[in-house]
Amino acid sequence: MAVTDVTAPGARRVAERIVKSGGRAIWRRLDVTSERDWRAAIDSVRKTWDHLNVLVANAGIALAKPIAEMSLGEWRRVMAVNLDGVFLGTKHAARAMRRAGGGNIVIVSSVSGIRPFAGASAYGASKAALRLFTKTAALEHAGDGIRVNAVCPGGVKTPMWQGMDFWKKLKQKHGSEEKVWKALSEDSPFGRLADPEEIASCIAFLVSDESSYVSGSELVVDGGGGS
16 A cells, blocks of 8 residues: 655654554655656556555545635635645546556545535535546546546544634634534534544445446445435
8 A cells, every 4th residue: 555645754654554554555745736746656656566456535625714705825725635636646546547457546525515514615616526527537437447436424533623723713612622523523413423434444345346336426424414
C-alpha cells in the first residue's frame, strides 16, 4: 500500500503503523493539486509493485462560510483540493491501471453533495460535482476493466471537525469536546457520527471482488439519515 498525505510526517506515521502490523507500505508527500506530485506518486507505486490496481481518492478540505462572506480564493482552494485533486488522481491512476489490465477507483464524496447545508456551498458543490464525475469516469473506463465508484459519508468523527472555525465556538457553548461531538450527532438516527473504520469497510467492499459488477454507483453511508 502507498500512503500519501500533504504532510510527510502524516503519511509516514500511517505507513509505519501498517508495516508494524505486518503489512507492506511505502509513503510519500502528495499535494493532490499538483500534477507533478501525482505523476511522481504513481511512478513510485509502479516501481515498487510494478502495477497500480486501487486508488482511494480521499483527500479533502472543508470550509464553513456563507456565500456572501466567502472570497474567490477560498472558493477556488476548496475546488482545487476536492475536485481538481480527484481529477488528477483519476487521470493518472486510470492510465496506469489501463496498462495493468484494470483496477478500482473509489472517490470519497459526501452527503453534502446530495443535500444542501447552509454555510457549506463550496464544500457541497465540490462533492456534488464528484458524484457526476464518478459516473462519467465509470462509463469511460468500463472497457478498460476499471471500476469507479463513490462513497458518500454523513458525519464522520475525524480531526477535520476540530480544525473548523466553528469548533471553538461550539466548545465554548457546550463546555467540552465530548458534548460537542454529541451535539454534532443529534441529526443522526444512530445518535452518533460514523467511525472512520466504518467508511473504510465500505471502501474495502467497493474495491473487492464482492462488488465486481458495481461501477458508477454511490454508496451512501449516513446511518439512515435520508440522503
